[in-house]
Amino acid sequence: MEPENPAYSAELAYPVNPVRVRGDLDPALSRWMWLVKWLLAIPHYIVLFFLHIAYFVLTVIAFFAILITGKYPRAMFDFNVGVMRWTWRVEFYALSVLGTDKYPPFSLKSSEEYAADLQIDYPERLHRGLVLVKWWLLAIPHYLIVGAMLTGGTTLYMYDDDEWSGAGSIPLISILLLVAVIGLLFTARYPKGVYDFVVGVSRWTIRVQAYASLMRDEYPPFRLDQGAREPENR
Template sequence: MEPENPDYTAQLAYPVTPVRVRGDLDPALSRWMWLVKWLLAIPHYIVLFFLHIAYFVLTVVAFFVILFTGKYPRAMFDFNVGVMRWTWRVEFYALSVLGTDKYPPFSLAPNAEYPADLEVDYPERLHRGLVLIKWWLLVIPHGLILGALFGGGATLVMQSDDNWASWATVPLIFFLLLVALIALLFTARYPQGLYDFVVGINRWSIRVQAYATLMRDEYPPFRLDQGAREPETR
């Protein structure tokens, strides 16, 4: 009997996810440019505001098309993936990773030259009944975890002169980025382990977004796949 192929077995046990997120760390990040990148990205925020309105409308339309036909119209799918891709590049540049100083392109298309990109495999068929519950009920467990990662953190309590207290929750992702930026400021290096963790959080969020907005039927894994690139096998 021939020995089992370990690579083949691994692929069966850990299939490659249909949602793939890439974020390559810029090895020559500026010590100070992170102070202004959020400001430089304002033109992107304006465009993305309108793109996300279109994204929402097309997702609603896709809901009914999938419900009756089991298919996600390809043109709408490609557009919405493009919006996700554009958003990820801006987040990678200026908001939730700060992993590059290279200004994001104003484009929905994939770009192998830019440090951040994503792909979502087009599904030939989607489950018609699943569309009724996956966008809200089935994503609740993921929402709780991601809420802790993005919304959880330290609670700051402030006492006023009138003897009443106010508080605000500072997201965990903010603290992670703060530590990274302090290290960048003094060492000119983004700590690799911290970077991998931050990208992993964003990757998890993007996978859940693709599922919740009806792009795939495969349930997102409860897994923090860290690092710049997707593992080749799962």
């Protein structure tokens, strides 16, 4: 009996995902710049506001195009992937990861030079029937899990009139980022375990978004692929 090929086993365990998310941690992050990056990114928020309006409109048009022809118009697909890519870079820089101090480019195009990037393979054909249900019904389990990861966390309590009462909750992602910025502030290092988990949550969320936005028919895996790169690219 021939010995098992480790490379072949790894390929079976982690097939190439059509949605690939990269987020390379900057090894020289500033101790304090996280305080202002969200403010520096305001021009991006303004542009992305209008881009997401276009993203929504084009997704609706793509819905009918897929339903009738089984194809996602290529120009619309490339534009919407570009919007997702731009959004991911801004989130990586200023919001959900804080993984780089390099200002994100004002561009829809892919770039190997920037720390964060996103690739989605264009589908030559899409199932016309799935377009009716995958964005809401089939994606519900993922919505619940991603929602729990993004909003679940710690509830704050206050003591008032001889009793404890809930005063709101802190989302899990906010707790993790708080740990990250404390690590940066005192050690100039981003805790690796926290970083890997935060990027993994973002990767899962983006895969679900691509599926719900009708870009792919492959069901997103129930798997938290942590770390800077997809498993097959590490």
